[in-house]
Amino acid sequence: MSDGIVLLGHGSGGILSQELIQDLFMPHLTNETLGGLEDAALISLDGLAVGSLAMSTDSFVVKPLFFPGGDIGKLAVCGTVNDLAMRGARPLYLSVGFILEEGLPLADLERIVVSMAAAASEAGVQIVAGDTKVVERGSGDGVFINTAGIGVVEPGIRVSAANAQPGDVVLLSGAVGDHGLAIMTRREGLRFETPLESDCAPLNGLVDNMLGVCPEIRVLRDPTRGGLATALNELAEASGVGISVGEADIPVHPAVAAASELLGLDPLYVANEGKLIVMAPEACADDLLEVMRAHPYGREAACIGRVTADRPGRVILETTLGTRRLLDMLSGEQLPRIC
Amino acid sequence: MSDGIVLLGHGSGGILSQELIQDLFMPHLTNETLGGLEDAALISLDGLAVGSLAMSTDSFVVKPLFFPGGDIGKLAVCGTVNDLAMRGARPLYLSVGFILEEGLPLADLERIVVSMAAAASEAGVQIVAGDTKVVERGSGDGVFINTAGIGVVEPGIRVSAANAQPGDVVLLSGAVGDHGLAIMTRREGLRFETPLESDCAPLNGLVDNMLGVCPEIRVLRDPTRGGLATALNELAEASGVGISVGEADIPVHPAVAAASELLGLDPLYVANEGKLIVMAPEACADDLLEVMRAHPYGREAACIGRVTADRPGRVILETTLGTRRLLDMLSGEQLPRIC
Numbered sequence: 279m280s281d282g283i284v285l286l287g288h289g290s291g292g293i294l295s296q297e298l299i300q301d302l303f304m305p306h307l308t309n310e311t312l313g314g315l316e317d318a319a320l321i322s323l324d325g326l327a328v329g330s331l332a333m334s335t336d337s338f339v340v341k342p343l344f345f346p347g348g349d350i351g352k353l354a355v356c357g358t359v360n361d362l363a364m365r366g367a368r369p370l371y372l373s374v375g376f377i378l379e380e381g382l383p384l385a386d387l388e389r390i391v392v393s394m395a396a397a398a399s400e401a402g403v404q405i406v407a408g409d410t411k412v413v414e415r416g417s418g419d420g421v422f423i424n425t426a427g428i429g430v431v432e433p434g435i436r437v438s439a440a441n442a443q444p445g446d447v448v449l450l451s452g453a454v455g456d457h458g459l460a461i462m463t464r465r466e467g468l469r470f471e472t473p474l475e476s477d478c479a480p481l482n483g484l485v486d487n488m489l490g491v492c493p494e495i496r497v498l499r500d501p502t503r504g505g506l507a508t509a510l511n512e513l514a515e516a517s518g519v520g521i522s523v524g525e526a527d528i529p530v531h532p533a534v535a536a537a538s539e540l541l542g543l544d545p546l547y548v549a550n551e552g553k554l555i556v557m558a559p560e561a562c563a564d565d566l567l568e569v570m571r572a573h574p575y576g577r578e579a580a581c582i583g584r585v586t587a588d589r590p591g592r593v594i595l596e597t598t599l600g601t602r603r604l605l606d607m608l609s610g611e612q613l614p615r616i617c
Numbered sequence: 618m619s620d621g622i623v624l625l626g627h628g629s630g631g632i633l634s635q636e637l638i639q640d641l642f643m644p645h646l647t648n649e650t651l652g653g654l655e656d657a658a659l660i661s662l663d664g665l666a667v668g669s670l671a672m673s674t675d676s677f678v679v680k681p682l683f684f685p686g687g688d689i690g691k692l693a694v695c696g697t698v699n700d701l702a703m704r705g706a707r708p709l710y711l712s713v714g715f716i717l718e719e720g721l722p723l724a725d726l727e728r729i730v731v732s733m734a735a736a737a738s739e740a741g742v743q744i745v746a747g748d749t750k751v752v753e754r755g756s757g758d759g760v761f762i763n764t765a766g767i768g769v770v771e772p773g774i775r776v777s778a779a780n781a782q783p784g785d786v787v788l789l790s791g792a793v794g795d796h797g798l799a800i801m802t803r804r805e806g807l808r809f810e811t812p813l814e815s816d817c818a819p820l821n822g823l824v825d826n827m828l829g830v831c832p833e834i835r836v837l838r839d840p841t842r843g844g845l846a847t848a849l850n851e852l853a854e855a856s857g858v859g860i861s862v863g864e865a866d867i868p869v870h871p872a873v874a875a876a877s878e879l880l881g882l883d884p885l886y887v888a889n890e891g892k893l894i895v896m897a898p899e900a901c902a903d904d905l906l907e908v909m910r911a912h913p914y915g916r917e918a919a920c921i922g923r924v925t926a927d928r929p930g931r932v933i934l935e936t937t938l939g940t941r942r943l944l945d946m947l948s949g950e951q952l953p954r955i956c
Contacts, residue, residue: 284721289751298749302727306734307713311745319745321710323670323769331662335712335765339750371660373674374646375763377716382623388641395645406650406658407765410637411678412628413954417758424714426674426746426765430662615752 289615291503291549292608316439317499318365320431329433332367334358335426341615343386343420345464347456347476350423351390353551353617355397355405356480357502358425363482364498364554366437366489367429372398373407374425379418390421401480403427434493441496442517444587447563451484451554451570452477452578453529454506455545458616459537466541472533479552479575487569492562499555502617504608505547509555510593511607522594523583523605547608549616557585628954630842630888631947655778656838657704659770668772671706673697674765680954682725682759684803686795686815689762690729692890692956694736694744695819696841697764702821703837703893705776705828706768711737712746713764718757729760740819742766773832780835781856783926786902790823790893790909791816791917792868793845794884797955798876801887805880811872818891818914826908831901838894841956843947844886848894849932850946861933862922862944886947888955896924 287294304312311319318334336357343350355372362369374394378387398405431437456477463474481500489495497517501509506528514521530538530545538545552575558566563581570576586594595605626633643651650658657673675696682689694711701708713733717726737744770776795816802813820839828834836856840848845867853860869877869884877884891914897905902920909915925933932944 282723284717284719284723284726284751286719286751286753288717289749295749299747302723303730303747303749306727306730307737307744307747309743309745311710311743312747319710319712321743321745321767323709331767333710333712333746333767335714335746335763336748337714337716337750337763339716339752339756370662371650371658371672373658373672373765375674375676375714375765377676377678377761377763378623378627380623380625384621384623384641387623388645391642391645398646404648404650404660405646406648406660407672407674408638408642408646408651409675409763410628410634410642411676411761411954411956412623412625413678413758413761414625416755417678418761419752419756422716422750422752422757422761424674424676424748424763424765426712426714426763428660428670428672428767615750617750 286614290608292508316365317361318367330431332362332365332429332431334361336361337422337424338617339422339615340617342464345476346460346473348478349390349393350421351393352397353478354423354425355394355401356478356551358427359401359403359480359482360500362427362429363485364500366435367431369401369403369427369429369482371406372403372425372427374405376410377418377422378410378412379420380412380415382420397480401482435489437495437498439497439499439513439516442513442519442557442585443496444519444585445560446496446557446585447560447581448521448523448583448585449556449566450580450582451576453531454550454553455530455534455538455548457551458548458613459534461616462541462613463537470533470537474533474537477550477552481554481575484573484575487573488566491565491569492558494562495556495558497557501553501555502549502551505549507546507605508608514593515591518590520586520589520592521583522586524596525598527580527582529578529580625953629947631847655704656700657706669770671701671704671768671770673700675700676761676763677956678761678954679956681803684815685799685812687817688729688732689760690732691736692817693762693764694733695817695890697766698740698742698819698821699839701766701768702824703839705774706770708740708742708766708768708821710745711742711764711766713744714748716757716761717749717751718759719751719754721759736819740821774828776834776837778836778838778852778855781852781858781896781924782835783858783924784899785835785896785924786899786920787860787862787922787924788895788905789919789921790915792870793889793892794869794873794877794887796890797887797952798873800955801880801952802876809872809876813872813876816889816891820893820914823912823914826912827905830904830908831897833901834895834897836896840892840894841888841890844888846885846944847947853932854930857929859925859928859931860922861925863935865937866919866921868917868919
């Protein structure tokens with residue numbers, strides 16, 4: 279694959295990323311826990327009387343470091359908080375590893391740290407372990423941040439990418455494409471009348487409320503790298519089901535639609551950092567939509583489709599023109615260093 | 618400090634690193650758990666019936682990626698395993714985050730992953746969560762790796778940097794300086810008759826055996842960045858005690874001593890990746906030395922000194938010339954990107 283070298287596309291969250299994981303990492307690192315390729319791993323612990331423990335990690339290399347709606351620090355906290363929440367876990371503790379480039383203004387670093395503290399406070403998690411390394415000028419790019427986190431899954435909660443069942447509803451917590459377009463327009467120096475803002479946010483509070491009305495939630499996933507389309511494909515494959523979604527039902531902010539057209543991007547493939555997909559029994563749909571819309575991070579929640587028995591592993595888009603087409607995974611690299 | 622920008626010395630593990638932590642990170646991120654500045658944090662978990670949980674993280678930016686005795690992958694696994702073990706925890710689970718530079722040969726990445734798998738297997742830990750990001754050529758340097766880990770501390774074990782008490786013996790598990798000198802001579806292209814090899818190794822098995830004969834161990838610390846001298850200073854400060862060590866009692870391999878002289882380095886300030894300092898009641902000293910010397914990673918264990926009530930926060934070196942001098946912390950950057 280790829281002439282034997284790492285390509286930017288290997289970090290895209292799309293097909294090349296999957297190949298890297300399947301062909302290079304999994305043959306050597308696989309075990310029962312890692313094999314599932316969930317957002318967070320469920321791990322067992324002797325002496326843990328109730329529930330189970332979830333662990334997750336993410337590194338952040340977003341460029342620029344500061345963008346409308348957030349910065350690399352907020353992103354680093356929210357990213358791992360959300361990965362834990364997507365497993366139905368209550369995030370509790372984070373570790374933080376900084377890789378700093380020589381010459382970074384300390385004022386920038388402080389701004390990032392302040393932002394991490396605020397995000398951790400909002401999410402109700404504690405940063406309990408940290409590490410800092412410094413590399414020479416030109417061997418890094420300002421700041422890279424890794425966060426790892428652990429959380430607790432209450433007994434009875436069974437959320438997994440592999441749990442979708444035919445007949446389940448597919449809900450989305452809000453409009454897609456905000457984060458990726460905010461980064462891209464900032465990077466390209468584009469200005470719009472309505473400024474584009476990242477949706478970067480901790481989703482654990484929203485998930486708490488959702489599990490409160492529907493503990494039977496089967497699947498949660500935040501559509502980050504690769505966007506909604508890639509996430510839906512991963513879920514269809516992991517659960518061995520088909521997924522059918524209606525193009526007209528997927529919320530996209532007008533400014534995002536306009537910027538996407540200008541940049542030649544499809545918002546369905548653009549990263550989000552404060553949105554989630556939920557699949558649940560149909561009986562839960564109304565209750566879920568109600569609590570989602572009552573939460574600041576779910577106000578634009580919508581039912582976008584349905585899990586089907588036919589075409590397992592595939593995602594079908596019913597277009598606004600009334601046609602049906604296959605919605606593929608992201609192939610290659612659409613937006614490098616989006617998170 | 619430092620004209621307001623990040624310097625290489627901020628990553629040294631010495632005085633600049635401490636300033637960065639105290640002046641920039643702690644004011645914003647401090648909480649009861651992070652405040653202790655231990656190698657790993659002890660965290661509480663509702664429903665955990667016995668013992669407590671430890672969490673730690675470390676990023677690795679070592680250059681070159683491959684060196685005699687190890688590589689960045691082995692180092693990344695051992696580093697976090699050891700940080701957990703230094704809190705008296707049994708390491709159980711690791712997460713891994715890769716930041717890859719575009720153009721890295723996939724064969725190099727695979728070699729690193731194979732090495733991580735072997736180290737994890739030796740240490741008896743599972744890699745349960747992972748993440749990969751890719752940055753453009755020139756924005757990274759081959760591979761950076763973050764690992765985070767969790768482990769369990771058995772009830773009754775109370776190991777902390779703050780627990781040293783006057784009268785405790787200070788033992789060292791073997792010769793110092795091997796890792797740092799192996800990296801430096803490799804980087805400088807120097808060759809010696811006796812090749813220098815990193816001591817990179819997982820120390821949790823050794824610690825298990827030590828806690829088996831002396832559950833009252835008060836302090837464990839692996840002298841990584843900043844070396845033995847810096848670690849001893851940190852411990853003296855954290856415990857509010859003095860430490861007196863004998864220069865002649867500190868094992869240094871002849872090849873390391875020779876290379877240090879050539880390069881103008883002091884092996885007491887050079888990083889180790891497979892050594893530990895232990896402080897324990899004197900009654901345990903013989904038993905500890907016996908189990909340490911019976912273990913492959915403790916064969917050259919030695920008693921190097923004593924915890925004292927006088928000169929709290931200071932480390933005194935009794936030199937081979939019979940004089941006594943203050944052994945300071947590392948100031949500035951001695952060896953960048955040593956781990």
